[in-house]
Amino acid sequence: MSRIARAACVGGGVIGGGWIARFLLAGIDVGVFDPHPEAERIVAEVVANAERAYGLLTGAPLPPRGTLTFCRTLEEAVAEADWIQESVPERLDLKRSVLAKIDAAARPDALIGSSTSGLLPSDLQEGLHHPGRVFVAHPYNPVYLLPLVEIVGGRQTAPETVAAAIDRLEAIGMKGVPIAREIEAFVGDRLLEALWREALWLIHDDICTVETLDDVIRYSFGLRWAQMGLFQTYRIAGGEAGMRHFLAQFGPCLQWPWTKLTDVVDLDDALVEKIGRQSDEQAGGRSIRELERIRDENLVGILQALKGGDGGRGWGAGKLLKDFEHRLWRSAGPVETPRDATQPLRLLETRVASAWVDYNGHMTEHRYLQVFGDTTDALLRLVGVDMAYIEAGRSYYTVESHIRHLGEATIGQSLLTTTQVIAADDKRLHVFHRMFDAATGSLLATGEHMLLHVDTKAGRSVPAPPEVRSKVAALAGLHAGLPRPDGVGRHVGQPAGSRAAADEGL
């Protein structure tokens, strides 16, 4: 799998901004050219949304964020890039003139993708000097969360360009799917267009409102399609008799007068107003920003749910996320020891996700342990116990934990944790975590944990190897002079000691 070294985005609207966010959060520097006076504001908003969503999406170590540069000229933006994404408005003449400029200024080996949702790649690449590297890379909004990119080559696109594009997208967690033959609107928008036409008729004819129509989708086949598409869903519907049986049974329906698709609805003022009014009612006063936030959190939750699919192996978009995280863990460089390692180590910052709270908005009990577990993982990476180490068959397992709840964490709250090494020997690692409200510094919970170094294949404890032991011992030595935290060695129900709670602030 190859990595994009530097990206350029020409056009920074909602789609261009989504690409920019994808690249930046994957650690790729991005040069942007967009003469629109609001471009910087729009891009900043999309990137902020993306960062918020990624904070909820994954606990894997994201690489340092790429550098974003707004360039004064298109040439400056694209000169050093090896992936150039064009996302200017959907007009053939405009796109062709922009692509001609990119063609002239780009490195000969750069990949040049167009975000067009409908124009043919053969039309876009006509007259270019190096058309073989030009293709359609059609994403879906929000680009930073939805993984799909339709990859469509034109008559002059080199086959290796399509393969290279799919390969580079995989490295940033996206799913490039090759469309075998170019047609207007490709595959996704063809399907959407068909459904959209029918939907407009249903509203026009007062069969239902836009809210009812949306409910019909999201309480039924929308849930199916998030994980399997159309054909695999119908394969199941066909039962043991299979897909051919299903087609034989339902094929005749196609001839029934079930749709009005042979006609195109007239989007006159009355229909526009009807849909606008019903849509306002459906939104119930929620702003677009609020709907975007809800959408992104839902998408995060769905992606995480699918990550647990297929018996924990990951399914569909969740498998993609899982693979992406796996690579992040593997490629995460060694964690740098914090400058002042004589103090408890600050290892984790996170935010209370909506899936973590009860109906009152309070973080549920076991999510405290989840955050402490993530803190332990960060500590282990610091001493060299990373994905490669674990895959080689060694790890530390938690054998015992003690948690004190001292305050309440609520939805959206920013948290940070620190770790103090209490003691360590060849096999054992005894740590004490504190969880703070990141804004106020007040202590919310503590976690005391005993970890044991194990041979995961043999299923028994073994001494840690010297390179891990020396790092563990060094940390233990640095922390030896710290006051013993108030909660250490405490058992459940032990009366509060006479010691002042000197350690109870950040």
Place this chain on the structure above:
Amino acid sequence: MSRIARAACVGGGVIGGGWIARFLLAGIDVGVFDPHPEAERIVAEVVANAERAYGLLTGAPLPPRGTLTFCRTLEEAVAEADWIQESVPERLDLKRSVLAKIDAAARPDALIGSSTSGLLPSDLQEGLHHPGRVFVAHPYNPVYLLPLVEIVGGRQTAPETVAAAIDRLEAIGMKGVPIAREIEAFVGDRLLEALWREALWLIHDDICTVETLDDVIRYSFGLRWAQMGLFQTYRIAGGEAGMRHFLAQFGPCLQWPWTKLTDVVDLDDALVEKIGRQSDEQAGGRSIRELERIRDENLVGILQALKGGDGGRGWGAGKLLKDFEHRLWRSAGPVETPRDATQPLRLLETRVASAWVDYNGHMTEHRYLQVFGDTTDALLRLVGVDMAYIEAGRSYYTVESHIRHLGEATIGQSLLTTTQVIAADDKRLHVFHRMFDAATGSLLATGEHMLLHVDTKAGRSVPAPPEVRSKVAALAGLHAGLPRPDGVGRHVGQPAGSRAAADEGL
């Protein structure tokens, strides 16, 4: 909200079986009539799938499962029912003759729904004696998980019938949506049909394979549609300019030659074989049963993810689940004290869900605490601390926990927990949970917890009221004679005691 007292299902195929499972798991007795020789086997399989899915879906207390009765005659099945669901094959003559028999045998006040996916309710109710109670109730497969039911009345359907049907469906966790005017195929299948026609052309013309087409859906708009439908998604796409702007901008596309919908594909042998072959490749050897299992687990995960949506308030199908669970908790009768309360109480059985495991299939650390937390909740209900109690502003909060990991739980494993009350006073409740492998009885983990009775609004501890204290004290008294468990009072890192681990087996 009214409850269905007794349901009848006429027709027990995949859809009928799904209805039967929905009713049974909601605690409703069901009479079934289906002369098909395989009906009992098919229904048993669907109900087994549904029970497996519900075991993962919710920790709320499901009511005792309803009684399933296969009846020798239609009349016997429907006689006492107040909801009758017809799910026989999709032929107007057959459905009319079945509905005539139901009409003659049913109670006059029974609601009679048809599962038809395309026939008009006016045609179905023609000639019946009591047509006002007959309507279309069109569900989606799998009926036990997908909440949608399109409710369509015919010319003779009484308006109060539609309202009553939606009300009764809500009580069993389903979303009845009223379709304002009857048309063939209603709303959902209209939309599906439009997309399906277009999809068949794309395969026919070799634009892509069925796998690519499914990927296009499930990596993009399928994820959007699981939570918002079409119109609300486009409202966001329109940005701050809103829905009317979106329509003005994208309306003209409708006239573009983007679809082949004016023509109907010929599903000849060659196309059926092509789709069948591509579908086989996509399935990669997975059986229909395996795909069903994967689908159900994915749906469960998506529903649970959406339950956390909108800042923890629940969104779409997740809000429906949340409301359903809320009602289950509220209506859960008092937990009966186990017959032998002198032993640790068996309060919880559960199974390790796919979302609970790491990439090796082992249950992650914090899920142990989740299971112990659920055990605590079950204990609290036993002493009268139920949803109504908590809503009134009192509860027990966990202030301190100690967990020992003694074995590993893996995906799909059945677990059971027991609880021993160690001590209790006016405010405090000190408990010790054990988690066992339900099959072998081996001890996997223990959890020792201190709970404090609190006034949740004032945010401070207060004595429990007498009715709770007396139940807590009674349990503490019954358990006073039990041996003190080996792990009690242990702190992290304490050397193993000299006591024999006499309590370490089930």
